[in-house]
Amino acid sequence: MIYDSHMDTPSQLLRLRNVETDNKYGHVDFPKLKRGGVDGAFFALYTPPQMAPDAATRYALEMLSATYDIADRNPDIAAITFSPAEAAKNREDGIISLFIGMENGSPIQENLSLLRTFYRLGVSYVTLTHNGDNAIADAASEGKKWNGLSPFGREVVKEMNKLGMMIDLSHASDKTFWDCMEFSKAPIIASHSCCRSLCGHRRNLTDDMLKALGEKDGYVGINFYPAFISSRFGEDPAEAALLDKAEEVDQYWRKCPSDPERTEAWHKMQDSLLEIWRPGVSDVVDHIDYAVKLAGIDHVGLGSDFDGICVGPKGLEDVSKIGAVAAEMSRRGYSKTDVDKVCGQNLMDVWQRVINCSELER
Numbered sequence: 164m165i166y167d168s169h170m171d172t173p174s175q176l177l178r179l180r181n182v183e184t185d186n187k188y189g190h191v192d193f194p195k196l197k198r199g200g201v202d203g204a205f206f207a208l209y210t211p212p213q214m215a216p217d218a219a220t221r222y223a224l225e226m227l228s229a230t231y232d233i234a235d236r237n238p239d240i241a242a243i244t245f246s247p248a249e250a251a252k253n254r255e256d257g258i259i260s261l262f263i264g265m266e267n268g269s270p271i272q273e274n275l276s277l278l279r280t281f282y283r284l285g286v287s288y289v290t291l292t293h294n295g296d297n298a299i300a301d302a303a304s305e306g307k308k309w310n311g312l313s314p315f316g317r318e319v320v321k322e323m324n325k326l327g328m329m330i331d332l333s334h335a336s337d338k339t340f341w342d343c344m345e346f347s348k349a350p351i352i353a354s355h356s357c358c359r360s361l362c363g364h365r366r367n368l369t370d371d372m373l374k375a376l377g378e379k380d381g382y383v384g385i386n387f388y389p390a391f392i393s394s395r396f397g398e399d400p401a402e403a404a405l406l407d408k409a410e411e412v413d414q415y416w417r418k419c420p421s422d423p424e425r426t427e428a429w430h431k432m433q434d435s436l437l438e439i440w441r442p443g444v445s446d447v448v449d450h451i452d453y454a455v456k457l458a459g460i461d462h463v464g465l466g467s468d469f470d471g472i473c474v475g476p477k478g479l480e481d482v483s484k485i486g487a488v489a490a491e492m493s494r495r496g497y498s499k500t501d502v503d504k505v506c507g508q509n510l511m512d513v514w515q516r517v518i519n520c521s522e523l524e525r
């Protein structure tokens with residue numbers, strides 16, 4: 164069983180990714196999801212923090228439309244999925260569940276009605292912030308605007324509890340995290356985050372946070388991005404420069420994805436990134452082990468961040484290889500039940516617990 168709590172494929176759809184074919188470049192498409200044995204994944208509607216709210220709302224809707232389109236064109240392969248119960252039914256039918264998340268709450272502007280409409284359209288979690296502080300809360304990379312959740316952010320938390328939407332604190336500042344732990348009646352998730360004690364990135368979770376997530380019946384999906392797994396990644400100055408360059412090439416391509424020259428530059432960059440030192444599957448499983456020790460076996464999962472990261476770890480270059488995590492866990496002595504929990508069941512279970520806390524039926 165494999166359910167992943169974070170992939171950035173919707174923004175790749177707007178960059179003209181054809182997910183019906185097996186792409187040489189890119190982490191996620193239907194053939195790779197099938198080969199990887201993936202039962203379902205959260206597709207995140209990611210809007211960059213620099214984008215003004217009106218543009219972000221429009222962009223989120225465009226990504227959502229593109230996601231609906233690929234599901235509608237391939238009804239025998241994938242379906243937009245609104246609940247864990249639907250996911251279980253899809254799994255029986257051999258259909259991949261596409262769950263919708265929103266990464267950066269900026270598209271809801273300061274309007275709870277827009278939040279409700281995104282929920283009606285299938286958005287089941289909101290990552291409150293990306294790397295910039297927004298109207299809802301402070302982010303890990305800034306953390307200056309509100310000292311945690313804004314007054315509007317408290318309203319958002321309340322409304323999400325009422326609707327049964329998951330509150331996702333990956334990218335949030337430490338203070339935002341603790342505010343949400345205090346104000347949310349429902350369990351909290353971090354859809355794609357790692358352990359700060361193993362890799363000192365400010366966006367990774369501290370031991371206290373991991374413990375608190377477990378105690379509050381929440382969930383952390385371990386991110387595969389090499390920079391969150393190991394501080395050795397990009398430490399070499401030449402490699403760090405290449406990573407900066409990769410970001411530039413990505414931005415340039417994003418502005419005009421139909422330009423063959425820009426696409427080619429992105430492809431070349433993808434090849435170069437595979438050459439630099441990267442952590443391996445075993446390093447990813449070290450984060451799983453660590454999170455399991457602190458949060459508990461029922462509260463850890465996979466949040467690969469495929470298609471949102473410039474390169475994967477060694478042995479996890481794209482989603483077709485995601486089964487390597489389960490294999491390494493088994494090798495370390497996890498039971499089949501525990502492997503299934505971490506590779507998917509825990510995500511379905513935390514979602515169901517959040518729905519159970521809500522006042523509505525989904």
Ligand SMILES: [Zn+2]
Nearest residue numbers: 266334355471
């Ligand atoms: Zn992210």
